[in-house]
Amino acid sequence: MLGLTPAQTVGPYLSIGLPWSDGPLVVPETDPDAFWVRGVLRDGAGEPVPDGLIETWQADPDGCFAHPDDPRGRHTSFRGFGRCPTADAGDWAIRTRKPGRVPDREGVLQAPHIDVSVFARGLLNRVVTRIYFADEAEANDADPLLATVPEHRRRTLLAEPTGGGYQFDIRLRGEHETVFFAL
Amino acid sequence: MAEPLVVPSGYRRDDGTVHPPLDYAGYRSTALRAPSEPLILLPHNLTELTGPLLGEGRVSSSSADLSVQPGGEALGQRIIVHGRVLDENARPVPHTLIEVWQANAAGRYLHRVDRHDAPIDPNFTGVGRVLTDDQGNYRLVTIKPGAYPWGNHPNAWRPAHIHFSLFGRAFTQRLVTQMYFPDDPLFAYDPIFNSVRDERARRRMVSHFDMDATVDSWALAFRFDIVLRGRDATPMEQP
Numbered sequence: 001m002l003g004l005t006p007a008q009t010v011g012p013y014l015s016i017g018l019p020w021s022d023g024p025l026v027v028p029e030t031d032p033d034a035f036w037v038r039g040v041l042r043d044g045a046g047e048p049v050p051d052g053l054i055e056t057w058q059a060d061p062d063g064c065f066a067h068p069d070d071p072r073g074r075h076t077s078f079r080g081f082g083r084c085p086t087a088d089a090g091d092w093a094i095r096t097r098k099p100g101r102v103p104d105r106e107g108v109l110q111a112p113h114i115d116v117s118v119f120a121r122g123l124l125n126r127v128v129t130r131i132y133f134a135d136e137a138e139a140n141d142a143d144p145l146l147a148t149v150p151e152h153r154r155r156t157l158l159a160e161p162t163g164g165g166y167q168f169d170i171r172l173r174g175e176h177e178t179v180f181f182a183l
Numbered sequence: 184m185a186e187p188l189v190v191p192s193g194y195r196r197d198d199g200t201v202h203p204p205l206d207y208a209g210y211r212s213t214a215l216r217a218p219s220e221p222l223i224l225l226p227h228n229l230t231e232l233t234g235p236l237l238g239e240g241r242v243s244s245s246s247a248d249l250s251v252q253p254g255g256e257a258l259g260q261r262i263i264v265h266g267r268v269l270d271e272n273a274r275p276v277p278h279t280l281i282e283v284w285q286a287n288a289a290g291r292y293l294h295r296v297d298r299h300d301a302p303i304d305p306n307f308t309g310v311g312r313v314l315t316d317d318q319g320n321y322r323l324v325t326i327k328p329g330a331y332p333w334g335n336h337p338n339a340w341r342p343a344h345i346h347f348s349l350f351g352r353a354f355t356q357r358l359v360t361q362m363y364f365p366d367d368p369l370f371a372y373d374p375i376f377n378s379v380r381d382e383r384a385r386r387r388m389v390s391h392f393d394m395d396a397t398v399d400s401w402a403l404a405f406r407f408d409i410v411l412r413g414r415d416a417t418p419m420e421q422p
Binding site for chain 2: 001002004008018043044045047057059066067072102105127145153180183
């Protein structure tokens with residue numbers, strides 16, 4: 001077995017190398033069913049993080065992935081990937097559609113979710129979280145992963161509906177710290 | 184309940200000796216940014232076992248050569264950086280996007296936040312992209328970046344490095360790291376390098392001088408192989 005290459009921080013100058021002009025567009029801007037998921041990335045003092053990067057990965061509205069390892073073999077042209085650097089106020093946004101429900105290994109349907117990576121100066125490795133949707137209460141109640149999250153922390157994983165989109169703030173540390181996952 | 188899926192096997196989990204801890208006192212910026220709560224286990228289901236395969240269209244013939252801009256050639260020691268992207272099971276990772284960014288030869292980034300008193304090079308942006316081939320090989324041309332001060336502690340200098348970003352083929356494989364150069368005297372003083380506590384793992388971030396890949400009268404060469412996570416086990420075969 002080969003030894004893994006260790007992670008290192010993106011450092012303060014990630015915006016030289018990582019942003020794409022179409023990064024935030026998980027779906028084309030013209031998609032009539034698209035909405036913005038917006039958020040603010042904050043640190044342990046509650047201050048905005050202006051030198052971070054949010055990346056997202058999700059299924060299409062039917063719960064399928066544009067990937068050969070999706071065993072259901074349905075082909076989708078859905079990009080599924082979003083990427084947005086944080087601005088001076090820590091704010092970021094991606095334009096997407098709500099993913100369909102994806103079954104887990106046991107065949108249990110997971111609630112609609114988006115996997116998220118957060119990169120920043122001061123993070124020696126990415127941290128990983130998930131966006132769930134607050135208006136999917138029934139599906140969320142049956143989600144096997146959410147069930148493993150202490151109840152009082154679950155709301156940190158819920159994107160709240162706002163006029164025509166959703167708000168998902170990420171707190172790296174401290175009060176109302178977002179739930180992060182070991183991947 | 185839906186039909187059970189034959190989901191591919193998951194990826195091997197870090198045993199805690201390879202990646203740096205998120206909370207690392209030597210690197211001051213971790214204090215306010217590393218989560219304080221324990222991480223919760225994320226099982227590897229389809230969202231984690233798939234990932235963006237977006238290389239095509241993101242690279243061009245010029246994006247793998249950082250040493251030349253339309254206005255002319257960058258200053259500094261021209262180098263070739265090449266290697267192979269593999270997974271832990273020694274399988275090549277083909278057609279995967281590699282993104283790099285780096286300081287110029289004087290140790291200055293082309294970034295509004297970088298106030299280091301060193302010159303900007305008008306012919307160096309410091310950003311590059313390349314795709315691995317069907318055997319996981321990649322090759323970049325650039326200039327050797329300079330070391331630079333960074334204010335973490337008195338007289339703190341980063342060893343020369345190139346930032347590498349890799350997607351692999353699954354969300355689990357995503358990796359951002361830094362490539363260092365052999366025998367850098369700053370290694371002993373750099374908390375970011377030393378945040379990787381295992382010495383053998385640290386060495387895997389250091390490129391090797393590669394005489395065979397140099398080009399006579401043109402460029403030196405360094406080899407940097409990258410290993411992403413591999414699958415935990417092959418799926419059980421039916422007897």
